[in-house]
Amino acid sequence: MLPMSYDFINIEKKWASYWVDNATFYCDTHDFSKPKYYILDMFPYPSAQGLHVGHPEGYTATDILARMKRMQGYNVLHPMGWDAFGLPAEQFAIKKNEHPEKFTRANIANFKKQIQALGFSYDWSKELATVDPSYYKWTQWIFLQMFKHDLAYCANIPVNYCPELGTVLANEEVIDGKSERGGFPVIRMPMRQWMLKITAYADKLDRDLVKLDWPKSTLEMQKNWIGRSEGVAITFKIKNSEASFEVFTTRVDTLFGCTYCCLAPEHPLVEKLVSSKQKEAVEAYVKEATTKSDLTRTSTNKDKTGVYLGVEAINPINGKEIPVYVADYVLGSYGSGAVMAVPAHDERDYAFAKKHGLPIVQVLEGDISEQAMVEDGKHINSEFADGLNIAEAKVAITKKLVEINAGKRVVNYKLRDWVFSRQRYWGEPIPVLEKEDGTFLPVDESQLPVVLPNMDEYKPGKAGRPPLEEAPSSWLNVTLPDGSAAKRETNTMPQWAGSCWYYIRYIDPKNDNALCDEALLKHWLPVDLYVGGSEHAVLHLLYARFWHKFLYDIGVVNCDEPFQKLYHQGMILGENGEKMSKSRGNVVNPDDIILSHGADSLRLFEMFAGPLNEVKPWSTNGLDGAKRFIERVYRFVDEPSVNAKLSEDNDGKLDYAYNFMVKKVTSDYDDLAFNTAISAMMVFINECYKADKVYLPYFEGFVKCFSCVCPFVGEEMWARLGHKEILAYQSWPTYDESKLVLAKVKITVSVNGKMRDVLEVSKDATQEEVQAMAFKSNKVSPFLEGKEIKKIIYVPGRILNIVVA
RNA sequence: GGCCCCCUGGUGGAAUAGGUAGACGCGAUGGACUCAAAAUCCAUUGUCUGAUGAGGACGUGUCGGUUCGAGUCCGACGGGGGCCACCA
Numbered sequence: 001m002l003p004m005s006y007d008f009i010n011i012e013k014k015w016a017s018y019w020v021d022n023a024t025f026y027c028d029t030h031d032f033s034k035p036k037y038y039i040l041d042m043f044p045y046p047s048a049q050g051l052h053v054g055h056p057e058g059y060t061a062t063d064i065l066a067r068m069k070r071m072q073g074y075n076v077l078h079p080m081g082w083d084a085f086g087l088p089a090e091q092f093a094i095k096k097n098e099h100p101e102k103f104t105r106a107n108i109a110n111f112k113k114q115i116q117a118l119g120f121s122y123d124w125s126k127e128l129a130t131v132d133p134s135y136y137k138w139t140q141w142i143f144l145q146m147f148k149h150d151l152a153y154c155a156n157i158p159v160n161y162c163p164e165l166g167t168v169l170a171n172e173e174v175i176d177g178k179s180e181r182g183g184f185p186v187i188r189m190p191m192r193q194w195m196l197k198i199t200a201y202a203d204k205l206d207r208d209l210v211k212l213d214w215p216k217s218t219l220e221m222q223k224n225w226i227g228r229s230e231g232v233a234i235t236f237k238i239k240n241s242e243a244s245f246e247v248f249t250t251r252v253d254t255l256f257g258c259t260y261c262c263l264a265p266e267h268p269l270v271e272k273l274v275s276s277k278q279k280e281a282v283e284a285y286v287k288e289a290t291t292k293s294d295l296t297r298t299s300t301n302k303d304k305t306g307v308y309l310g311v312e313a314i315n316p317i318n319g320k321e322i323p324v325y326v327a328d329y330v331l332g333s334y335g336s337g338a339v340m341a342v343p344a345h346d347e348r349d350y351a352f353a354k355k356h357g358l359p360i361v362q363v364l365e366g367d368i369s370e371q372a373m374v375e376d377g378k379h380i381n382s383e384f385a386d387g388l389n390i391a392e393a394k395v396a397i398t399k400k401l402v403e404i405n406a407g408k409r410v411v412n413y414k415l416r417d418w419v420f421s422r423q424r425y426w427g428e429p430i431p432v433l434e435k436e437d438g439t440f441l442p443v444d445e446s447q448l449p450v451v452l453p454n455m456d457e458y459k460p461g462k463a464g465r466p467p468l469e470e471a472p473s474s475w476l477n478v479t480l481p482d483g484s485a486a487k488r489e490t491n492t493m494p495q496w497a498g499s500c501w502y503y504i505r506y507i508d509p510k511n512d513n514a515l516c517d518e519a520l521l522k523h524w525l526p527v528d529l530y531v532g533g534s535e536h537a538v539l540h541l542l543y544a545r546f547w548h549k550f551l552y553d554i555g556v557v558n559c560d561e562p563f564q565k566l567y568h569q570g571m572i573l574g575e576n577g578e579k580m581s582k583s584r585g586n587v588v589n590p591d592d593i594i595l596s597h598g599a600d601s602l603r604l605f606e607m608f609a610g611p612l613n614e615v616k617p618w619s620t621n622g623l624d625g626a627k628r629f630i631e632r633v634y635r636f637v638d639e640p641s642v643n644a645k646l647s648e649d650n651d652g653k654l655d656y657a658y659n660f661m662v663k664k665v666t667s668d669y670d671d672l673a674f675n676t677a678i679s680a681m682m683v684f685i686n687e688c689y690k691a692d693k694v695y696l697p698y699f700e701g702f703v704k705c706f707s708c709v710c711p712f713v714g715e716e717m718w719a720r721l722g723h724k725e726i727l728a729y730q731s732w733p734t735y736d737e738s739k740l741v742l743a744k745v746k747i748t749v750s751v752n753g754k755m756r757d758v759l760e761v762s763k764d765a766t767q768e769e770v771q772a773m774a775f776k777s778n779k780v781s782p783f784l785e786g787k788e789i790k791k792i793i794y795v796p797g798r799i800l801n802i803v804v805a
Numbered sequence: 806g807g808c809c810c811c812c813u814g815g816u817g818g819a820a821u822a823g824g825u826a827g828a829c830g831c832g833a834u835g836g837a838c839u840c841a842a843a844a845u846c847c848a849u850u851g852u853c854u855g856a857u858g859a860g861g862a863c864g865u866g867u868c869g870g871u872u873c874g875a876g877u878c879c880g881a882c883g884g885g886g887g888c889c890a891c892c893a
Contacts, residue, residue, distance in 0.1 A: 216809080217887075220808075220809055220810095220888085221808095221809085224807095224888075224889060231893080247893080330891085334893080335892075340893080346893070347891090348891055348893075349893085414892050610817060610818055615886080617817075619830095621832070625831055631845090632845090635845090675819085675830095676828085676829080678829080678830090679819075682830075683828080746825080748824070750824085750873090750874075753872090753874035755824095758825065799874085801874060803873045803874090
């Protein structure tokens with residue numbers, strides 16, 4: 001085999017270890033002399049499979065920015081860590097009969113090796129793992145602050161429990177009331193869970209979305225998830241009773257059309273209100289409805305079931321008596337768990353009324369013979385609101401309700417409190433003690449961290465019993481200073497806990513006295529750019545905002561949003577355009593690519609394939625093309641005699657190409673438009689080949705730009721050009737705007753919008769001069785002959801359009 | 806069902822503010838180099854038509870609109886993707 005000129009294997013090995021050994025990318029967070037730039041990747045969950053080709057995509061994007069910003073003189077914080085608690089590790093550990101800790105540490109080591117082989121400029125001195133007690137000490141500390149501010153509480157809430165499997169299942173794991181695995185029956189039953197009161201922040205989380213430089217789709221998703229909705233709460237009194245219930249509606253204007261009311265099966269008044277005659281039927285219905293999972297209840301949404309309670313309510317606006325039903329199309333967990341039904345103008349109520357033979361009273365003009373009329377229109381049958389449109393009627397009827405003390409404006413949210421406990425082993429212990437009287441006592445801050453005890457048996461227990469119930473008594477049982485006994489909380493935190501604040505810890509990861517030094521926090525937050533997948537749009541990204549806002553409110557951080565700019569990388573599909581998966585056999589392993597083409601080629605290919613935020617297929621040919629371009633560049637320093645020579649003299653031929661390239665690359669990098677930046681670099685190299693030689697400073701400027709995408713070969717070329725200093729802290733190339741102003745500009749001449757000729761004119765040519773040339777052009781004149789010129793539009797430097805009749 | 810996004814050559818994708826559609830790459834074809842091949846370098850490459858030329862017509866999912874001019878703006882439809890899904 002011939003010797004390889006572009007020996008990427010050795011080049012990459014050499015510089016990977018050089019950068020690590022010399023801590024090249026160490027960031028002194030105490031150095032405030034330079035402007036800061038905090039650029040963050042969503043840290044990975046270190047799975048057993050190792051990196052997939054999706055990881056390098058986002059990581060390369062941030063790395064390009066980090067490298068450019070360093071050269072632009074910023075103090076760049078670019079850290080990496082491990083989101084290592086969670087179910088997959090635990091399940092895998094159970095399967096392999098190996099402790100999750102051991103298994104997780106091995107995965108982390110493997111991930112780190114793979115990431116370093118890809119040449120990312122992380123500052124490894126900031127490395128952290130959510131499973132480190134020194135880290136989760138502060139996760140627990142934040143939990144304690146929430147507990148102290150009444151944002152963490154314990155409650156009995158209904159969950160999906162499968163007696164056969166002896167475990168709780170997520171909604172997604174329940175299909176038609178049976179477990180996805182095995183098809184065993186699943187019941188709804190209340191279980192004691194820790195909750196975080198994220199709903200207390202619903203308003204702030206919604207309101208502050210406008211401050212963020214985030215993808216529109218993600219903002220939209222969060223907005224919908226929070227689901228703010230303004231409406232009116234109306235009190236309905238029960239006939240012949242002191243009792244009443246409240247409904248929430250966004251369509252108070254239709255109140256005159258309300259012909260019945262519905263309570264959710266979970267509504268506490270159902271059993272109190274039900275008449276003796278209906279008691280049996282209602283109880284049977286409620287029992288069935290409440291043991292169904294949410295998924296079952298919503299999957300059968302075509303059929304609107306319900307049972308009459310045997311009582312009437314009074315519509316406060318007109319005093320009419322209307323029947324009260326219990327129906328499972330009403331959700332117990334939204335609004336007040338009760339609705340006023342207006343069949344004429346609500347599709348669900350329409351379906352229910354038709355099925356149960358309930359009256360339909362139309363209060364807006366329109367056709368309701370086939371379906372409910374939900375559009376805007378003129379009100380009828382609504383007394384004082386007749387003739388008004390929806391908005392006007394809402395105002396009028398709300399005013400009336402307020403006057404008679406039967407209603408008030410309210411805001412509702414879809415957002416629910418966050419179920420924060422898991423009956424699992426591999427998570428952060430919740431730092432709370434339960435006293436013998438059943439009250440909770442937060443662990444004293446001086447006692448943190450509450451370290452997860454080492455256990456041989458960490459499988460989930462029966463009936464949803466947490467594995468920590470079997471922890472050694474020395475861990476489980478605590479004697480309080482007053483001599484009384486208490487027991488540790490045995491639920492653990494969910495996987496999302498550790499990722500809620502890791503961006504804070506990176507700034508000061510070894511601090512033992514605080515989650516982060518205050519002055520450093522002030523200087524470094526918020527994160528300037530955060531890149532990661534969009535799948536976390538309403539999970540991690542919402543949870544982290546919630547925690548951050550809480551920390552802001554208690555004075556720990558001094559900005560109210562954690563991530564100023566957010567960007568999502570698109571998924572990389574298999575070569576066949578389908579999602580990569582083992583079963584499809586189209587998985588590409590980065591380790592293989594590093595061996596066959598090199599990490600630089602992988603990085604270049606992934607950045608060139610298309611816009612960062614779009615879904616892109618893998619392409620072996622594209623990867624070859626990336627490597628070919630690197631070789632075309634590398635040839636300048638490797639075999640300069642062939643086609644490409646470096647020159648000490650500037651003949652001016654490349655002035656435009658070079659300055660254009662630097663300008664384009666600089667702005668495209670900032671916009672995360674890497675595909676077009678790379679294209680600009682290719683154009684420059686093509687020009688160099690055409691010119692046969694390159695002015696050396698131009699080539700060096702190019703190497704700086706190029707090294708952000710391909711750092712290994714960039715560093716190698718820089719060294720081969722005779723530089724002793726590393727590339728990382730060289731100054732970023734500048735461009736000369738005057739070289740970009742061409743003496744001649746091209747003007748498109750069109751007739752009736754149809755392009756006919758392109759004229760080269762002096763950049764200061766007047767319209768008259770251009771017009772004169774255009775009329776003389778034999779490509780243009782035939783189209784003007786015998787025609788009347790109606791109009792001439794001239795855009796300097798761009799186009800001359802002659803309009804003829 | 807609701808909301809949001811997308812649709813450009815054989816192919817991945819370019820195209821500030823509406824102003825030469827198809828940059829750059831891949832693939833393909835031809836040439837140079839070579840005993841030959843690979844690699845490399847150079848050239849051509851939207852479709853139809855014209856003669857292999859000059860040229861012409863058409864062309865950004867479909868139909869319509871606004872405009873001197875539309876891939877870009879507006880409306881309807883078709884296709885694909887994402888998120889939420891009885892939220893009153």
